Amino acid sequence: xxxxxxxxxxxxxxxxAFLPALLAPCRDLxxxxxxxxxxxxxxxxxxxxxxxxxxxxxxxxxxxxxxRERAKGKPLQYLLGTEYFGDLEIxxxxxxxxxxxxxxxxxxxxxKLVRTAPNxxxxxxxxxxxxxxxxxxxxxxxxxxxxxxxxxxxxxGIDISDKSIGLAHYNLLKNERIIQARAGMTNFAxxxxxxxxxxxxxxxxxxxxxxxxxxxxxxxxxxxxxSNPPYISPSAYWKxxxxxxxxFEPKLALVPPPKxxxxxxxxxxxxxPRLLKIAEEVEAKIVLLEVADLEQALRVAxxxxxxxxxxxxxIWRDEPDVSSSQPTNExxxxxxxxxxxxSVVCWRSEGGSWLGKSSSPKPPELLQDAPEETSSNSYxxxxxxxxxxxxxxxxxxxxxxxxxxxxxxxxxxxxRTPKTRWREPA
Amino acid sequence: xxxxxxxxxxxxxxxxxxxxxRHALHNSxxxxxxxxxPRRVIPESEIIENFLKGSGPGGQKINKTxxxxxxxxxxxxxxxxxxxxxxxxxxxxxxxxxxQDRLExxxxxxxxxxxxxxxxxxxxxASSDKKKRRKYRALEAGxxxxxxxxxxxxxxELEGDAEVESGDAGKSVGTQGKREGVDKAG
Ligand SMILES: C[S@@+](CC[C@H](N)C(=O)[O-])C[C@H]1O[C@@H](n2cnc3c(N)ncnc32)[C@H](O)[C@@H]1O
Numbered sequence: 001x002x003x004x005x006x007x008x009x010x011x012x013x014x015x016x017a018f019l020p021a022l023l024a025p026c027r028d029l030x031x032x033x034x035x036x037x038x039x040x041x042x043x044x045x046x047x048x049x050x051x052x053x054x055x056x057x058x059x060x061x062x063x064x065x066x067x068r069e070r071a072k073g074k075p076l077q078y079l080l081g082t083e084y085f086g087d088l089e090i091x092x093x094x095x096x097x098x099x100x101x102x103x104x105x106x107x108x109x110x111x112k113l114v115r116t117a118p119n120x121x122x123x124x125x126x127x128x129x130x131x132x133x134x135x136x137x138x139x140x141x142x143x144x145x146x147x148x149x150x151x152x153x154x155x156x157g158i159d160i161s162d163k164s165i166g167l168a169h170y171n172l173l174k175n176e177r178i179i180q181a182r183a184g185m186t187n188f189a190x191x192x193x194x195x196x197x198x199x200x201x202x203x204x205x206x207x208x209x210x211x212x213x214x215x216x217x218x219x220x221x222x223x224x225x226x227s228n229p230p231y232i233s234p235s236a237y238w239k240x241x242x243x244x245x246x247x248f249e250p251k252l253a254l255v256p257p258p259k260x261x262x263x264x265x266x267x268x269x270x271x272x273p274r275l276l277k278i279a280e281e282v283e284a285k286i287v288l289l290e291v292a293d294l295e296q297a298l299r300v301a302x303x304x305x306x307x308x309x310x311x312x313x314x315i316w317r318d319e320p321d322v323s324s325s326q327p328t329n330e331x332x333x334x335x336x337x338x339x340x341x342x343s344v345v346c347w348r349s350e351g352g353s354w355l356g357k358s359s360s361p362k363p364p365e366l367l368q369d370a371p372e373e374t375s376s377n378s379y380x381x382x383x384x385x386x387x388x389x390x391x392x393x394x395x396x397x398x399x400x401x402x403x404x405x406x407x408x409x410x411x412x413x414x415x416r417t418p419k420t421r422w423r424e425p426a
Numbered sequence: 427x428x429x430x431x432x433x434x435x436x437x438x439x440x441x442x443x444x445x446x447x448r449h450a451l452h453n454s455x456x457x458x459x460x461x462x463x464p465r466r467v468i469p470e471s472e473i474i475e476n477f478l479k480g481s482g483p484g485g486q487k488i489n490k491t492x493x494x495x496x497x498x499x500x501x502x503x504x505x506x507x508x509x510x511x512x513x514x515x516x517x518x519x520x521x522x523x524x525x526q527d528r529l530e531x532x533x534x535x536x537x538x539x540x541x542x543x544x545x546x547x548x549x550x551x552a553s554s555d556k557k558k559r560r561k562y563r564a565l566e567a568g569x570x571x572x573x574x575x576x577x578x579x580x581x582x583e584l585e586g587d588a589e590v591e592s593g594d595a596g597k598s599v600g601t602q603g604k605r606e607g608v609d610k611a612g
Contacts, residue, residue, distance in 0.1 A: 026491070026492075028508065031491065031492045031509075034491075034492065034510060035491060037510075038512060075489045075491075076491045077491070080512075084493070084512050084513035084514065084515065084516070087513075087515045098485065098489045100484075100485060100489070101490070101493060101514055102484050102485050103485075104514075147502075230486075231485075231486065236487075240487050241486075241487045241488070241489065242488045244489055245486070245487060245489055249489065255488075290485065292483070292485055292486070292487070293483065318477075318479070319477065320477075339477075340483065340484050342484070419582075
């Protein structure tokens with residue numbers, strides 16, 4: 001990092017004694033002045049709250065301490081305890097990744113596209129894997145319900161970290177009034193996205209996503225799957241993340257775990273095959289996956305294409321909603337918006353029309369796995385339930401365990417029936 | 427518009443006088459700023475928005491605190507930038523207001539709300555400076571010995587509101603305000 005010019009430091013000092021220290025993390029004077037103002041406002045707020053408790057507080061000392069911590073690189077969001085995510089103010093705590101503006105831009109764009117769709121199911125289900133603070137479910141609900149209030153929107157956020165699930169619940173509580181949580185449900189639960197649903201379960205280890213849904217008596221089918229998973233490879237972690245990110249944000253949220261025989265790049269991409277597999281299992285109609293850059297976006301898009309279940313795949317940049325710009329073409333995929341490539345979007349069946357894509361969906365026989373859903377519910381029972389015997393060979397493999405786990409030997413028709421297998425948030 | 431004459435004001439009980447006058451003035455002041463035409467909403471198609479993020483990697487790799495927004499109005503080339511709140515959503519809204527103001531100045535010149543407001547403000551200030559000088563003269567003359575800053579402020583506010591009225595009403599109330607202040611002091 002280049003050194004701060006002495007002249008700039010001197011100028012900062014003449015404005016405010018606290019400013020020079022803030023130039024290190026902020027780099028420019030205007031940002032430093034803003035941060036100092038926000039820290040001061042925070043100190044005032046803290047002082048007010050403490051005075052109510054008849055506590056004495058030296059404001060200058062507190063401000064000095066905050067400025068020192070900030071100068072060492074501690075994220076402002078951890079010092080102030082919140083970050084803005086779209087219209088929402090999300091609580092932040094060390095140990096849980098701070099939400100990023102880029103993520104908010106994609107989620108807002110998706111929610112805005114979908115909320116105007118004419119043919120949505122009466123109950124729309126959204127699954128957010130690797131939810132962190134819970135920012136994505138909360139913002140999606142906020143944006144979606146801002147013009148579809150009575151909609152039955154059911155959103156579940158999943159994370160492997162207890163700290164994250166605790167914070168997500170707290171954020172739900174804090175934002176309840178703004179996001180009008182009354183219609184539908186929002187909930188969070190712990191599960192391991194990487195765990196193999198068919199592997200042996202270790203006692204005490206977090207459940208695979210599917211088992212967790214089952215355990216909570218939540219639906220096995222989800223219309224939209226969103227994820228901002230850890231996507232930074234070990235070498236990129238050292239070379240491309242900022243000091244503040246490396247020094248203060250949890251590595252668990254940024255770098256996928258090492259695995260034998262995986263090279264650096266494969267490790268960075270580790271979540272995507274699992275996420276796409278889960279998308280297939282839950283029969284997601286729209287999948288939104290955040291990525292680090294165009295190279296990773298193209299790798300993920302190709303991976304999705306190979307699965308052969310999606311009708312369309314495209315890439316969104318940091319600001320996907322810039323209406324003036326025309327999509328570019330990269331390796332056969334359309335890339336929309338401006339900035340760095342930020343997410344891969346896949347859709348199938350009605351998902352295409354929810355996104356406003358005019359192309360007609362693939363005919364059902366081309367979709368290999370899983371019965372195709374139709375609005376009339378007439379697809380039940382699918383072929384493998386047609387006789388009294390359940391034909392496991394005709395059934396998609398991912399349903400075996402689910403079916404056997406059900407122990408009742410009956411076709412699980414209730415799974416598509418809204419509201420019966422849902423547990424409302426406590 | 428004819429407000430209370432100074433004589434009436436003097437014989438009335440002070441509290442009633444003060445609240446009545448203040449009320450009347452306040453209403454008219456609000457009315458005046460309401461009289462400005464509503465801001466013209468600029469179609470988004472006329473705006474180029476830029477979040478000034480530089481060329482860094484973005485995403486998980488950086489945790490920025492600045493969410494600066496820059497807007498360029500294509501037809502006029504006017505550019506505004508705003509970054510004072512932590513919320514990008516908020517910065518975007520405020521930047522659009524700023525752009526509307528700049529555009530209005532561009533189109534309406536001296537009739538733009540920013541100009542009208544600036545004139546009101548400088549008028550208020552000039553008037554209150556005048557009052558202050560009078561007040562201090564009065565204080566020095568020994569007509570009053572003690573006065574709290576708050577009371578002084580109250581008088582100024584009253585006079586300030588009066589100024590945005592028409593010339594006449596402003597004058598009469600201004601006088602009254604001064605007398606009130608002096609009464610209080612004595
Ligand atoms: C990049 S953060 C994203 C957080 C949040 N969605 C956001 O956008 O701010 C990734 C999250 O994945 C979680 N995570 C890491 N490994 C996981 C796993 N195996 N299963 C589920 N979640 C995991 C981390 O705890 C972290 O909260």
